[in-house]
Amino acid sequence: MSVVSADVVIIGAGVSGLTAAYFLARAGRDVVVVDKGIVGGEASGRNGGMISERTDEPAMIPMAVEAIKLWATLDEELGYPTEFTQQGRLQVAVTEKDMDDLFSERDAALRHGLRADMVDPSQIRDMIPGITDRILGGLFFANGGHANSQLTVQAFAWAFQDLGGRLFQNTVVTGIQVDGSRVTSVETSAGAIAADMVVGAAGPQTALMTQLVGVHVPVAPARVEILATAPVPPLFDIALVGNGLYGRQAASGNLLFGGGTHEWADVHLATDPDKPNTPLIRNIARRLAELLPCQADTPVIRSWAGVVEQVPDMMPIIDILECPSNYVVVTASAHGFGIAPATGKAVSDLVLYGETNIDIGAFGLHRFSDIGPDWRAELGWNPIPPRF
Amino acid sequence: MESRPLVVVGAGVSGSAAATEAAKAGVHVTLIDENPVPAAIAGLNVPQFFGQRFSGDLRDRALMLERVAAASEAVTEAKAAGVDVQLGTCVWGAFRNSDSSRMLDGPQLGLANDERSWMIKYDRLILATGARDLGIAFSGWNLAGAVGANGAFCLMNRYEASASRRMVVMGAGNLGLSTARMALDRGIEVAAIVDVSNSVRGDVALRTALQREGVKLYMSHTVREAVGRFGDIESVVLVEIDNNSEPVAGTEKVIAADTVCLAIGLVPNVELLSLLGCDLRFESGLGGYVPDRDDWMRTSVETVFVAGDVAGFHEGMVLDSEIARNQGRLAGLAAAESLGAIGKDEALARRADLQAEAVDSASNEVNSNWASWLQSLVTAGGPDIFVCPCEEVTCAELNDLHPPRRLKWKAERQSRRNLRTLAKDSPADSDQVKRLTRVGMGYCQGRLCREQVSMMLAAETGRDVADVPIMSYRPPVRPLPLKVLWPREEAEQVRRDWPKWFSPPRQVLG
Numbered sequence: 055m056s057v058v059s060a061d062v063v064i065i066g067a068g069v070s071g072l073t074a075a076y077f078l079a080r081a082g083r084d085v086v087v088v089d090k091g092i093v094g095g096e097a098s099g100r101n102g103g104m105i106s107e108r109t110d111e112p113a114m115i116p117m118a119v120e121a122i123k124l125w126a127t128l129d130e131e132l133g134y135p136t137e138f139t140q141q142g143r144l145q146v147a148v149t150e151k152d153m154d155d156l157f158s159e160r161d162a163a164l165r166h167g168l169r170a171d172m173v174d175p176s177q178i179r180d181m182i183p184g185i186t187d188r189i190l191g192g193l194f195f196a197n198g199g200h201a202n203s204q205l206t207v208q209a210f211a212w213a214f215q216d217l218g219g220r221l222f223q224n225t226v227v228t229g230i231q232v233d234g235s236r237v238t239s240v241e242t243s244a245g246a247i248a249a250d251m252v253v254g255a256a257g258p259q260t261a262l263m264t265q266l267v268g269v270h271v272p273v274a275p276a277r278v279e280i281l282a283t284a285p286v287p288p289l290f291d292i293a294l295v296g297n298g299l300y301g302r303q304a305a306s307g308n309l310l311f312g313g314g315t316h317e318w319a320d321v322h323l324a325t326d327p328d329k330p331n332t333p334l335i336r337n338i339a340r341r342l343a344e345l346l347p348c349q350a351d352t353p354v355i356r357s358w359a360g361v362v363e364q365v366p367d368m369m370p371i372i373d374i375l376e377c378p379s380n381y382v383v384v385t386a387s388a389h390g391f392g393i394a395p396a397t398g399k400a401v402s403d404l405v406l407y408g409e410t411n412i413d414i415g416a417f418g419l420h421r422f423s424d425i426g427p428d429w430r431a432e433l434g435w436n437p438i439p440p441r442f
Numbered sequence: 443m444e445s446r447p448l449v450v451v452g453a454g455v456s457g458s459a460a461a462t463e464a465a466k467a468g469v470h471v472t473l474i475d476e477n478p479v480p481a482a483i484a485g486l487n488v489p490q491f492f493g494q495r496f497s498g499d500l501r502d503r504a505l506m507l508e509r510v511a512a513a514s515e516a517v518t519e520a521k522a523a524g525v526d527v528q529l530g531t532c533v534w535g536a537f538r539n540s541d542s543s544r545m546l547d548g549p550q551l552g553l554a555n556d557e558r559s560w561m562i563k564y565d566r567l568i569l570a571t572g573a574r575d576l577g578i579a580f581s582g583w584n585l586a587g588a589v590g591a592n593g594a595f596c597l598m599n600r601y602e603a604s605a606s607r608r609m610v611v612m613g614a615g616n617l618g619l620s621t622a623r624m625a626l627d628r629g630i631e632v633a634a635i636v637d638v639s640n641s642v643r644g645d646v647a648l649r650t651a652l653q654r655e656g657v658k659l660y661m662s663h664t665v666r667e668a669v670g671r672f673g674d675i676e677s678v679v680l681v682e683i684d685n686n687s688e689p690v691a692g693t694e695k696v697i698a699a700d701t702v703c704l705a706i707g708l709v710p711n712v713e714l715l716s717l718l719g720c721d722l723r724f725e726s727g728l729g730g731y732v733p734d735r736d737d738w739m740r741t742s743v744e745t746v747f748v749a750g751d752v753a754g755f756h757e758g759m760v761l762d763s764e765i766a767r768n769q770g771r772l773a774g775l776a777a778a779e780s781l782g783a784i785g786k787d788e789a790l791a792r793r794a795d796l797q798a799e800a801v802d803s804a805s806n807e808v809n810s811n812w813a814s815w816l817q818s819l820v821t822a823g824g825p826d827i828f829v830c831p832c833e834e835v836t837c838a839e840l841n842d843l844h845p846p847r848r849l850k851w852k853a854e855r856q857s858r859r860n861l862r863t864l865a866k867d868s869p870a871d872s873d874q875v876k877r878l879t880r881v882g883m884g885y886c887q888g889r890l891c892r893e894q895v896s897m898m899l900a901a902e903t904g905r906d907v908a909d910v911p912i913m914s915y916r917p918p919v920r921p922l923p924l925k926v927l928w929p930r931e932e933a934e935q936v937r938r939d940w941p942k943w944f945s946p947p948r949q950v951l952g
């Protein structure tokens with residue numbers, strides 16, 4: 055590798071790292087992004103592509119709202135397609151309990167000034183042709199949407215390169231050199247890269263990465279699954295949540311739906327975690343056929359899994375370490391795709407100005423000051439012991 | 443859940459031999475084969491390239507079951523040895539615990555017939571899943587009547603449901619010549635055998651016999667296009683090629699035919715091996731990615747064995763089914779021995795009569811021939827031929843990494859990106875290209891385009907095809923309707939415990 059230095063070295067070419075890289079390059083910084091695999095090879099290219107206002111975690115709402123604003127003009131700005139579409143997000147209820155949840159979510163949304171409308175079964179049938187008769191009602195967020203995760207990561211990567219950014223794929227970060235209170239360089243399988251600033255955007259490897267500089271950050275990896283049917287004629291363009299699933303019909307016509315139990319996992323610093331599917335895909339298929347009975351004959355042609363990064367309070371971490379003081383941690387807590395443009399913008403601001411426009415007060419590391427090294431065991435977030 | 447001591451997947455020559463051998467050693471064996479496949483699945487070119495050239499018989503499931511059972515002596519023999527044979531049943535998934543998946547209480551297979559799916563456990567597994575047709579694009583190969591050698595074999599021999607009347611065969615190796623032989627024997631005319639190489643690669647006796655029966659061989663030729671007005675092939679245009687695989691203008695020959703059979707190569711069906719995490723390596727002489735295995739047909743995963751075409755296919759095997767049979771018997775013995783049904787000594791003794799040379803047969807690399815075919819077909823047919831017929835991705839779109847056409851994306855920046863620029867960033871990766879262009883994402887699950895994509899990546903980026911990583915396989919490895927894949931019986935607990943996207947933090951934080 056001929057490069058020996060950069061203003062900013064970003065570890066991880068997932069959507070968090072790439073969005074940050076893009077905004078930093080746009081601001082004129084000399085940035086290198088390093089990933090052990092390909093662009094978006096992990097969760098960032100394997101997710102459901104759902105974009106929402108994150109009403110489950112109110113502290114995230116401002117960030118999610120900002121992200122949606124950015125999404126609206128991304129294709130044009132980047133010069134590459136993301137397949138973003140904003141026809142809204144519909145949560146449907148199939149049980150009384152679901153209905154109660156929708157009402158309280160609606161109330162929460164209204165409290166935060168969002169648009170959220172209750173819709174009745176006949177309205178829902180117009181929105182999602184062929185949906186089950188068991189539908190009791192729904193909650194519609196007009197601002198929600200979805201995008202193609204694989205095109206999105208590549209769009210950011212290319213746009214970043216077009217601005218002069220350097221991207222090293224298949225390059226593993228193996229160590230981080232610290233001198234006193236500052237990182238001096240990032241060691242990779244292709245040599246060391248000197249850096250004024252480091253952004254650790256290593257997804258499920260976030261905690262392993264900060265361990266290299268002696269800092270404990272609570273992030274637990276978990277494996278989740280999703281499946282794709284063969285393409286079917288256009289049915290709906292709304293991001294759909296219900297019957298235990300979330301998903302969308304992609305522009306290609308395929309129905310992509312995920313959900314169900316996750317499995318806590320361990321990952322390693324230098325290797326890709328394995329990501330098998332399990333027979334759970336049958337249960338996902340069942341829920342999809344229940345939700346859209348008109349599609350019961352549509353074949354499933356693929357499934358896949360991804361490893362997400364989970365934080366104890368299920369909110370992102372975006373913060374600068376106290377020591378080394380030029381290391382920014384960013385991780386999204388298992389819903390990082392939709393908010394990614396705002397995450398990247400916030401990280402970029404933090405690097406450039408030490409503060410952000412978007413309120414990231416709730417995403418600081420201080421909130422975990424009480425969390426001890428055994429936090430995963432305490433939460434029951436450790437993987438079950440291997441039994442082969 | 444049901445558990446079986448030994449499951450053999452694939453009831454071809456090798457799988458049947460494996461099952462019989464293990465049964466004779468006293469093991470309770472279950473032999474599973476997907477044939478006959480439901481007509482709807484066959485229509486998607488799964489598991490072979492059937493090219494819609496089948497008769498309505500395929501819809502008569504009972505008739506098909508009867509024919510498939512009758513077509514194979516080896517299966518009859520297995521049944522006689524006490525093997526539990528399950529036809530019309532596909533194995534769509536193979537699951538086993540790994541570092542990040544530890545829930546299963548043992549390895550499991552996902553099975554399905556045309557109505558439902560279920561899971562079973564096993565102690566030992568022999569994968570004798572054969573090989574599939576190599577797809578190489580030509581102009582018009584998305585019309586009905588473009589088929590593959592294994593697809594044609596299956597329709598003619600196993601199903602007796604071929605609807606072909608007049609065939610042009612692409613490939614003059616043993617695969618092509620045997621396909622022509624079989625077609626003639628079934629009363630199908632063979633209008634031509636075409637090959638890009640300047641001499642016939644296949645067996646001399648076979649070739650002579652075919653020529654004596656009036657079959658014309660066109661060496662140093664390629665297919666410019668298959669033509670048909672109503673979605674069905676009606677004629678095929680051949681053209682001579684020069685030493686650089688370039689078509690020679692003015693040498694076109696139009697040949698009436700309703701079928702064009704791709705008999706250029708077969709590719710081992712390693713999808714289940716890949717799901718199980720068995721070590722695979724690229725071996726051009728054996729058709730691509732093949733499992734690492736020892737001389738007892740054991741893979742890198744202790745409980746999994748292989749036999750037959752899936753362990754590596756070369757054209758010598760088309761004429762000599764002893765190779766696949768012997769591999770099957772070896773795998774059967776090895777599995778029986780590892781289950782404790784027979785001792786090591788006895789396994790060795792039983793092995794003695796299996797010819798060693800039939801087990802390890804030398805083979806030549808095939809990729810240069812495949813690459814000449816690809817190059818000649820693309821040059822003759824033009825850049826707009828579909829590499830991926832399911833998703834309708836053309837050669838040009840693949841090379842340009844064009845976003846899916848329906849996005850109607852036009853931007854100056856995008857036009858500066860292509861396979862070559864991608865290769866500057868990192869070694870070409872089929873999965874990355876798949877994500878960007880949708881090549882390989884269609885109904886046929888990439889069966890028809892994987893190898894071409896790897897070859898085009900290699901050619902465009904100046905690399906050896908052996909260095910292009912395998913395009914990933916995911917379950918279900920056969921397209922399965924939602925209502926087949928879903929579990930009919932679902933424990934009440936599954937529904938009760940089914941979470942929303944992770945559990946709410948209030949709950950997990952306690």
Ligand SMILES: Cc1cc2nc3c(=O)[nH]c(=O)nc-3n(C[C@H](O)[C@H](O)[C@H](O)COP(=O)(O)OP(=O)(O)OC[C@H]3O[C@@H](n4cnc5c(N)ncnc54)[C@H](O)[C@@H]3O)c2cc1C
Pocket residue numbers: 065066067068069070071088089090091092093094095096097098099100101102103104105225226227228255256257258259278279280312323324359360361362363384385386387388389390391392393
């Ligand atoms: C099946 C599934 C469905 C999902 N659905 C949604 C959804 O609908 N909406 C939504 O908003 N979110 C969704 N998510 C979550 C979302 O995908 C993630 O939160 C997000 O992609 C995280 O992005 P990231 O860049 O922070 O991490 P990642 O994508 O994990 O990227 C981290 C990168 O760091 C690299 N790396 C790690 N260690 C090293 C090292 N030592 N050296 C070099 N590189 C290294 C990795 O290779 C990886 O590419 C889903 C996730 C999955 C798996």
Ligand SMILES: Cc1cc2nc3c(=O)[nH]c(=O)nc-3n(C[C@H](O)[C@H](O)[C@H](O)COP(=O)(O)OP(=O)(O)OC[C@H]3O[C@@H](n4cnc5c(N)ncnc54)[C@H](O)[C@@H]3O)c2cc1C
Pocket residue numbers: 451452453454455456457458474475476477489531532533534570571572573591592595617620621624711714749750751752759760763766919
């Ligand atoms: C032109 C031509 C002529 C041939 N002539 C003969 C012949 O005369 N006699 C003969 O016996 N064979 C013949 N074959 C078949 C060929 O020779 C076989 O490649 C060889 O017999 C090797 O057998 P195998 O058992 O390894 O694979 P195969 O015979 O291909 O058997 C593999 C079986 O496994 C099944 N299978 C694969 N995956 C799954 C799954 N996931 N679930 C369930 N089932 C699965 C396949 O559908 C197939 O039935 C011919 C093939 C061709 C192309």
